[in-house]
Amino acid sequence: MSDPRVAGIGLTHFGKHPERTGRDLFAEAGLAALDDAGVDPDDVEELFYGNFMGELAEHQGHQGPLMAEAVGLDVPATRYESACASSGVAVREAVKTVRNGESDVVMVGGAERMTNIGTAGATDALSIAADDLYEIRSGMTFPGAYALMARAYFEEYGGSREDLAAIAVKNHEHALPNEYAQMRQEITVEDALDAPTIADPLGLYDSCPITDGASAAIIASEEYAEENDLDASVAVTGTGQGGDKLALQDRQYHARAPATEAAADEAYADAGISSDDVDFLEVHDCFTIAEVLALEGLGLYEYGEGIGAAARGETTREGDLPVNLSGGLKAKGHPVGATGVAQIVSLTKLLEGRHQRADAVEDATTALAHNAGGTVASATVHVMEVRE
């Protein structure tokens, strides 16, 4: 049982593409991944595909077969849905399938169309990641839910809006050279603090944008990569998944993310590493507070310590533990179903030295991807390491 390799990667630009269909977006990302991998498309045996709101945004379910056709693959295809962790779950299944020898080469990817239904439409569609009966019908939205979590965090551990603003500033700065990113403007802490409040204490710059986009990767067995002389030095060495109660009201913790903790524990054990071994990472920062909960849930910071990490410069590209060098969901954008695989794409490029921010992690060998669904009712963690 050897570790599956990331043999190829593909992304669309993340941003507003209301005139492009989901299949059009995914075709671009999927064909780019095939091209990047240089594998024979006929060798691809299965498609693992993440999508969240296709039923509401495009009146389109059953997207597995649709997306296989869009990239020209005549293979079994399954759609995974775990809210914003949809393609993180797809990665997990793809990795397991290759690792267990069930397939030699598979495609994993995701896509989401969101801007075509407008901000109100997208906000409504996003809300189905929470509990419709007990949260949404009471008026909860996702900015509201994460605002509640931020308040719970401030109350339990301290922290301030300035701390959160530093996270937004960092992720915006990271995205500046990223040609795939939606938000490529520098912001200051003052910009963030002066921006309109979305749900107190979260302001406009604490929130990720609404985004269209797609992502894809080719996952191949080590043996296949060797036999076919693929340029595939990055391996997925650990996978983990965790769950929590769907509704905030049913949770034991509001300022912690037990689903992330469970996923991280499993992924670290699976890879045979500890949190100390992680050189850099992409985390699910749908809101700035989510990056804090992620860093602590992943065991990289003690509870209450993650909030100041960006402000202290530790998680910037010049810090010891760069976080979200792609720009994160905050600045790269968050086409929901594409996000989990987009993290794998970014980390692969960084580990291979072909990302615009790769100079920040020149000798790094170990990276981590953290994808979360809803208010972290589901989470996946993947460990990626340079091999050979």
Next chain:
Amino acid sequence: MSDPRVAGIGLTHFGKHPERTGRDLFAEAGLAALDDAGVDPDDVEELFYGNFMGELAEHQGHQGPLMAEAVGLDVPATRYESACASSGVAVREAVKTVRNGESDVVMVGGAERMTNIGTAGATDALSIAADDLYEIRSGMTFPGAYALMARAYFEEYGGSREDLAAIAVKNHEHALPNEYAQMRQEITVEDALDAPTIADPLGLYDSCPITDGASAAIIASEEYAEENDLDASVAVTGTGQGGDKLALQDRQYHARAPATEAAADEAYADAGISSDDVDFLEVHDCFTIAEVLALEGLGLYEYGEGIGAAARGETTREGDLPVNLSGGLKAKGHPVGATGVAQIVSLTKLLEGRHQRADAVEDATTALAHNAGGTVASATVHVMEVRE
């Protein structure tokens, strides 16, 4: 690598339950499966859950964590969506996970709420299993799509409405003693032929009903079953999945189901059996013509021969190859996301001799489940065998 066992099963009544939520339905089925298995719920390591139209019927995505909580499981939970094959895909992943030693005990299940949104709402929601751009916007509905397939079949191979009526009559008769079935009235060929036309050549009795319901099963490793002295003699010995173009217009065949053929080939090879070894089966008869396409796709009949099987008495409970002893989707009902696992439930009960129709298959040892999505753009096949 030993074959996973079906350690416990649970179903709700299939029918109209507009006043019950999806979580309520799934809790009933899941708790029944846990009770039937007699396993410690704390031993269950993961939930594999199928649902198709929750976004449209209940404004609820992200149902994995929701359903885990509904049955009291604090485990990672993933929702699989492949239209009407949603929980067939979940079964496949559950079986692979246990077989590969990643978990010893898992729950697999599915649920669907449909009647609360009315016939027009359910018809619209079902339509997202087809291609929205090129089929649905042209006015296609699923009865229309299967009517096109029936016409193509008649043109290519022959057959008549009487042949299809015999399938409906058979499945209605099979369901008579099934306390979980939605339709428990006997019908005649004349009833079927005289019924209102839905989409020519398909009439009311060629079409499965709209159904609420849930299903669940506990899948355990052989080793766990032995160590814990579980009553679990039925093993899932083969799994297969196939895909096809989503839209009918893009297909090579309209009177064949290549996705079923691919899934069957893989499942037979996986189990080390041939189609000749199948003693009885449950197939995806969302429309009567679908049962014909299934039987031929599974290699149980030559092309053009499956249409007459029921009329000749071969697939009735008194025939050599009983098909849909549960009543099938036609008479048992078709709560979409629950159907794939419900087939596993029915086959387990039949193989264990505790189904009302078990006398039809007394010495049988090998059964098969066939679940299909859309116009068979996706399909799963599972082989089940009595062991010990």
